[in-house]
Amino acid sequence: MPEPSLPSKRRGRLFRFGAAFVVLLAVAGYLVVQYVTGGAGGPGCKVVSAEGDGAEYEFTPEQAVNAATITAVGTARNLPERAITIALATALQESTLRNIDYGDRDSLGLFQQRPSQGWGTPQEIMDPAYAAGKFYEHLEKVPDYTRLPLTVAAQKVQRSGFPDAYAKHEPDASLLAAALTGRSAATLTCEGRPAATRAAGADAVRAALVRDFGRDVLEPAGAEVGAAGTPSPSASAPADSEPGTVTLPVTGDKGAEAAGRRAGPRGWQLAHWAVANASELHIKRVSYAGREWVAGNTDSQWQATDAKASADAGDGAGAVQITTGQ
Structure with a gap:
């Protein structure tokens, strides 16, 4: 004789309770990860305009580290703020300022540079300081790059299939460059x-x-x-x-x-x-x-x-x- 089964309503309550418990565990785990990593999964940093126009940009600690490296490498080469703005806008478009190990064909890193195109070995390209240095090295060869529209200057380095895409990142890149070069005080x-x-x-x-x-x-x-x-x-x-x-x-x-x-x-x-x-x-x-x-x-x-x-x-x-x- 088969054992009596639980009433359907009780089974439904147990299922809902179990599902809710799993969701709570997932949320708790997410919050713990966010706390431990400094919010690497969402905005944890902010840069504001020093001009009093209310402009601001929020980004993650991971993006902040990479943006700071790109800027430091540029100033170490005695490059102007315009060069750093171009580099930051390019990295925002190519990788959202994340040092990713994948991309179109063999593209890698912050600037999606390709080993097969002579940008360096995969290990070198995945080093943010190296990748930034290679970008600047090519940018410096572009005649009058500081006077060119940002999209034009970036495209002459990147040879992207979407050359106009860099333009939308110029405002955020300009805010980052002003702060990370130190021109705008206490803004990051x-x-x-x-x-x-x-x-x-x-x-x-x-x-x-x-x-x-x-x-x-x-x-x-x-x-x-x-x-x-x-x-x-x-x-x-x-x-x-x-x-x-x-x-x-x-x-x-x-x-x-x-x-x-x-x-x-x-x-x-x-x-x-x-x-x-x-x-x-x-x-x-x-x-x-x-x-x-x-x-x-x-x-x-x-x-x-x-x-x-x-x-x-x-x-x-x-x-x-x-x-x-x-």
């Missing part, structure tokens, strides 16, 4: 929740600075840089630094000197670079020019630091201080 912020999968500490920050800007970026801090891009054992940190802190004195900032100010584009570029890399490198605080950004704040805005401390530090404009979570 991120939530900055530290990731759990990357090395942390001052040495990791120094290595990333060298990767993006070149070895000269650490010279003002008095650090001797080894062949691997990390400070040598004999290098001593500045006397006022603390464990887990990188202090970058900003000297020779021509933009600031010309305007009669101590704080200038070079300092703000380094400060914004640190904020963009906050999730990747476990950076919890960045200070410059009497302002401070702290990871994990609700609004993650740049705030004025203590007035007396700022005065004692010469308004804080003489150095960028990056404090890590370790």
Whole structure:
């Protein structure tokens, strides 16, 4: 004799309960991933216009790191902001500023460069600093590229099947370039929740600075840089630094000197670079020019630091201080 089955209504309630439980688990898992990775799956960073026109662009920590690298490589080559805007717009179109390992035919990376077309090996192209350098190398060969429409300049490098597609990214790329070159002060912020999968500490920050800007970026801090891009054992940190802190004195900032100010584009570029890399490198605080950004704040805005401390530090404009979570 067959066993009696559950009433259909009860079976329905159990099914709905089970389905709801699975959904709750999925949502909880998603929220945990977002917290741990700094919101890599959605906007966690924002850049705003310094012109007071309300323009802004929201992007993810992953995109922020790549945009900061593209910009740093460009300024290390002494290229103008227009070149960086062209590069950022191109990467926004080609990969949405994500270092993807796939594309049309053998296209790879931020700029969808093809090994078969002589852009480099797959491993090289997947290195954002290398890929950005190769893009700039080709862009510099375009006559009068700074005077060309962005679509024309980008197309002469990329040879895309959709040459007009770069135009729609110019406003966002311009905002990013202004912030990441340091021309627009205190305009880039991120939530900055530290990731759990990357090395942390001052040495990791120094290595990333060298990767993006070149070895000269650490010279003002008095650090001797080894062949691997990390400070040598004999290098001593500045006397006022603390464990887990990188202090970058900003000297020779021509933009600031010309305007009669101590704080200038070079300092703000380094400060914004640190904020963009906050999730990747476990950076919890960045200070410059009497302002401070702290990871994990609700609004993650740049705030004025203590007035007396700022005065004692010469308004804080003489150095960028990056404090890590370790």
